[in-house]
Amino acid sequence: MEEMKDTYIQEANELLENLESSLLSLEDNPNDKSNIEQVFRVMHTLKGNSSMFGLTKIAEFVHDLETIYDKIRQGEMQLSKEILNTTLASFDHLNLIIVDSELEEELNKDNHFKLINEIHKFIGKGSVNSHDIEQVIEEQELQPVAVSSEPIDLPKTFHIHFEPEESIFLDGSNPLFLVAELAAMGKSIIVPHFKHVTSLNDYNPTSCFTYWDIYLESTCQKTDVLDVFVFVEGNSTIEITEIPFIELISNASFNEVVNGTIFKDLKTDITSIILLAESIGKKVEAEPIKNDVLVATPVEAQKVAKVETKEKVVSSIRVSSDKLDELMNLVSELVTTQASLTLYNQKNETPELEVISENIEKLSRRLRDIAFGMTLVPINNMFSRFQRLVRDVSMALGKEVQFVTEGGETELDKSIIETLTDPLMHIIRNSLDHGLELPEVRESHNKDRKGTVKLKAFYSGISVYIQIIDDGKGIDVNIIRKKAISKGFLKEDEVLTDKEIFDFIFYPGFSTAEVITDISGRGVGMDVVKRNITDLKGVVSVESKVNVGTTLTIKLPLSLSIIDGLLVEIAHVNYIIPLSVVNKCYEVDNSEMMDNFNKLLILDEKQVPFINIRQEFGYKNVSDSEKSQIIVVSDGDKKVGISVDYIVGEYQAVVKPIGKYYKNQDFISGATILGDGSIALVMDTHKIIDLYTEHVKLELK
């Protein structure tokens, strides 16, 4: 059981997350029946699990909480704001006590009873304090001791009349199993009878026509005998009589009498059996004869409305992230080894080997895709966490906020999502605090009282974009500009685009208390936000319009370690260009590139700006051969040509970070080992284009 505790905790956390989102949507839509059912169901599961794992305090707590929602779903109670608040507080509390199930923390303990009392008020139960509860628990714990201290039972004989209804087979019961179970409890004589002996033609094998008289000599209690029939009480007649004599079962004349009734549909005369027992049996400690009769009482099945839930079911198993990391590493190694094999094969040209090598390449590619897919999780998991944040913060600030999420199905590496949670939380908090205005202010600006904060995620190329969009008061460029000048980040006469000016928000030390009052206060720790995102190889930028709102965009790489690339050669050095940005490849004469002052090429009858990488990387201006290859890459909505000497081919690159000596550049995003053991550098075309544009701009100045 202990080893499964982790599963319990993990599941409990998932259930709580689920509960939270249901509660929050319940808040928006209190009459949503399916949501109430969902809340009830989650609580019920949590209760069941907690009691299974012996966490009685949690189980009892959730039980009381669940009672509220049971009453609501039965229509006995109305969901109120107070109930929701208590439930959410309970939810917070549960999050804490899942790992402190014995309430060892004083704070948890106090809170526990405070909440129980609140909950009891709703369900009309009396108040409790910690002392009461402990006493109850102690009493409960004492009970089993009392039971086991009872004296050992004396043997006695039971007469059991067991008459199942004809329909007993229909719920999967097998009366023979029960008879066998009884027989295993002691010495027994089993006497079968038939009720309606029908002709073979009318005989229905799916109905039960047999009933039994069973004589059992055993030391067990009558309740134990009754227990055997626990599942069939409802559809059988069971009469159990204690006969206070033993040694009947082995008695020949007793046997003769009872066996004489086999197959005869006769009611056993229990008085004559007892009289017989008196004359031949051995008396045990006399006890008054009890004769309990249990008669079937069919109960009308309650009709339960089927609850439709929109939940999508994905059957899954849990794997520790360490194992996944290891798998990824091994896949990376495999891809590298496979590259060596391909290379070896190219050199040796063994036809048999070629087939094998191609197969391995295909397989490793698929394996890579699957392994990568496993580490990706939908961003929704993170989005739902923010819902609560928005609710709490906006309530505290007295603002009315509608929180919208879009593109929750977008998948990102789990580790990226984890690192991203804090920065996003910070940004959203800023949006709520400083971006959105108070309802009255909004009305005076002809805006909806309710502000909107939108969290949006979408794919683009090898990147994932996450945007936080609010329709608040926006940021004034001029104020930022002034601030930047006063801080010495900017010269008075420098001309910058709005985008560049907004970037000052991310400068360390730009945010001060003064800024908060001056300009809606964005910038609180934004440098930290930027650093976090940069660590993930992401880019963050801001756009804003006064009184219209602010959009913060985070661009992140989809995955960090293996990419499909185009292997190229520039001055005998190998480079990789991510295949996902490659648009088209062209071959041009070197002469076209030389003396090309406006740096434009006509490709497919379109003008395309190009970068002569040889030149930029400080090699000799053109290659020895007469022709160069132009690879047109897309960067956002731009298309730019990059010149290389040769295109080697498509290549699966396991991207390894480059050492810290190279950290001062950012146009190379990593390196990969080729099949022959040499190294290829992975180009960050986005950065190269950025740098190049900067460089050209400076030249123009």
Added chain:
Amino acid sequence: MAKNILIVDDSESIREVVGLALRSEGYNVVVGVDGQHGLELLLENKNVNLIISDLNMPRLDGISFLKEVRKLDAFKYLPILILTTESQETKKIEAKNSGATGWIIKPFVKEKLLAVVKKVLR
């Protein structure tokens, strides 16, 4: 031959606890995450000897699941145990009337679970 048991429960913890106990006794275990899934599995694995099902589940709850199973000719007489909590006495009767063979009350210890399983699956 080892008996095949289908566990249907939306809670992973319960599936694991029940599954582990049953496997330790040499039963083969198949798990479904809700009634709908259970039904699908049942149709795939015709040689299931016993079903242990939770009542409170998304998509298809335990009671509806029971009724659906009993509608299928092949499983009319298949033993089905339901998992329920003490607070739901009425549920036991409802389940019984919907075709359940018996019930196991949560929380339970491994021995109790195995005893009940043995009771309906000799």
